[in-house]
Amino acid sequence: MATSLRTLLPRVTSRTLTRHRPAIPQCLLHPQRRAYALQAPDAADPKLKAIDVSLLTTTTTTTPKDTIPHNQLIFGRNFTDHMLSLEWTASEGWLAPRITPYQNLSLDPATCVLHYAFEAFEGMKAYKDRNGDVRLFRPEMNMARLNKSVARIALPTFDGAAMIQLIKHFCRLDERFIPSARGYSLYLRPNMIGTQRTLGVGPPGSALLYLIASPVGPYYPTGFKAISLEATTYAVRAWPGGVGASKLGANYAPCIVPQMQAASRGFQQNLWLFEDVDEASGKKEEWVTEVGTMNLFACIRDKASGQPELVTAPLDGTILEGVVRDSILALARERLVPEGWKVSERRFHMREVCEAAEEGRLMEVFGSGTAAVVSPVRSIGYRGKLVSCGLPDDREVGEVTLKMKDWIEGIQYGEEEGHPWSWKV
């Protein structure tokens, strides 16, 4: 299962890069602008060590923290007693995993993560079910995505199954921090950073994969609250050939100022549009991509047939491959299609959304992500107008949005028994 085996040069600079693969890669022979799965040249060097779970050492804290009352939980503010850490070096591979008390990292000021954004992360949760058992939700999806993200920025890949074993150890150790009520959970943050201590711009010769955890409450403690999005074109989150499909730090800092500007006008988030020609019509359109912290779904009734369609943007390299997005699509295909729904991963543009809204065919819109599962959208600010997304004024959530939340939480909290997406720890 060793997937972390590759050769990176220790302490290389841009001028001393040696040659990994003499062959011309497929992407150059057949240039694809959407080659977002771009990876570092891998040598699968069997001399490099894979993660070895049996080497895990655990040092428990001598100063256990108080747990926070449920009503005082703030997302990502307070953390559990411990953290999980794995160091990697280009000469040895993955060193022995360690669980230690939660503690500061000591980093040389020249460390490459601080200068060149060698960082990629995941967001996942541990849930406590009615029987007191701890559960993870599709953790293999998070590990696969993290491996894709780190490979895109020349950080080392790793054995996802071994990492899940370690995460289970961690969850058992800090189990008392997992709140036991529907809607509550322990947010898990795996993060990988490049730790090489030189300013030369090249692949890091060392890295640290670590995990911290923060107890969190329901995203909407008082029930759903529909949000408003500002459709944004003056800043562009992602581009074909860029890194928008990877969960990299690099995708987040540049989105904050537009988010603050949207907030100053009363919008909770940006809806990132991408201007591109519609191949069918030859006209420029503003395509819906994602929300930065969420994927976006729209329920649109077809003009001619009246058939309802659940639509979200396709995985073309400019949007994040959300785990909840994937789950919603699978559940919709399983449970909405038999009720007459069409389920589509396809490009859709703001003109289509606006037309559907004007004609009363925009049934509902919602975001999806690990934090809130689903997040109902009341309106979208677009070109100086407010597009109403189908919610009556006296309601905060649409029918499909609520169904999805119930279905997914039912699986996450083990209420839908034996579902393969829910992994007992």
Added chain:
Amino acid sequence: MATSLRTLLPRVTSRTLTRHRPAIPQCLLHPQRRAYALQAPDAADPKLKAIDVSLLTTTTTTTPKDTIPHNQLIFGRNFTDHMLSLEWTASEGWLAPRITPYQNLSLDPATCVLHYAFEAFEGMKAYKDRNGDVRLFRPEMNMARLNKSVARIALPTFDGAAMIQLIKHFCRLDERFIPSARGYSLYLRPNMIGTQRTLGVGPPGSALLYLIASPVGPYYPTGFKAISLEATTYAVRAWPGGVGASKLGANYAPCIVPQMQAASRGFQQNLWLFEDVDEASGKKEEWVTEVGTMNLFACIRDKASGQPELVTAPLDGTILEGVVRDSILALARERLVPEGWKVSERRFHMREVCEAAEEGRLMEVFGSGTAAVVSPVRSIGYRGKLVSCGLPDDREVGEVTLKMKDWIEGIQYGEEEGHPWSWKV
């Protein structure tokens, strides 16, 4: 002179952002896709402190390092005895500057720089002239650019003139590390990171601006060595509405894998192309942008008139605003134009470069940046062919490239006396 005054919310998350500016900004009334100078909403709150140079405290090291022999200097590997640090908080502003021994940073594993790439840096150098005086080269340009970069990612701006005063203090203290020979210098790395310790995605409520310094030798110790570039379209460095004009960590990590792939085929760097329609012809072209670590210049003889033209891409938001780029343009306007040259900041595409090369009109090509000043280019790999950039096989540098190096180094090392670009420390 206080430019650092603004209000950011302490410890905000994406859900608790309050409203800064109720008015709709110009960029929305008149949408501009190239609005790369986008800034955080500033409130210019006079309660926040600006940098106060008079509060500087200095703690000198008790374990001074040996200086490295000149022939063993490697870029960004070894550092001087000290570092300069300035903390900022959203409630207080800039705290007292400190010079301390070079030491590790102690960062909570939840610190936002490690997750969301809140980081922006500069590259500049201190030179020792023939009289033993220490000099900086256009430091106000670096401070202005850093302010632009940090503002783009909601980090605090600062008084550049005050920071230059502090950098001068630092250079005097670590003066013994500045090598005293033409081509040698002390590389200075100002870096700003967001230090807020929460996982909420929002503007950092605290930040650290610090400076470290590494003695460096000439980029080409044995004289110039012309490099080869791989023209790259399968990955895209920057785009309109993105952050390619800012010196952010976010622009670097995503370029490493393409750099490794180019290296595997024998190319030292990528030449980032950007595909876009030529408004004149209506046809798609692949426009030359920059090299990632350098700007790019081409010397092309006009087909009709035979006039030589020095051309580089314009500052359209997709390329870094290089200090050396600006210096080359100014020197060319002053010293090449009287010799009959045309100097242009304009878009130019690979088809134009290829045609000029085929017709013997491509005189020379070079990169520009702080590390090497100028870097001659022998060839560009493009669509499976090698475009020769005008250098005879037995030469490593063209005439204009060499002139520029001599002119700029003459100013940097104070040999061209009294030049306003060279600041005595």
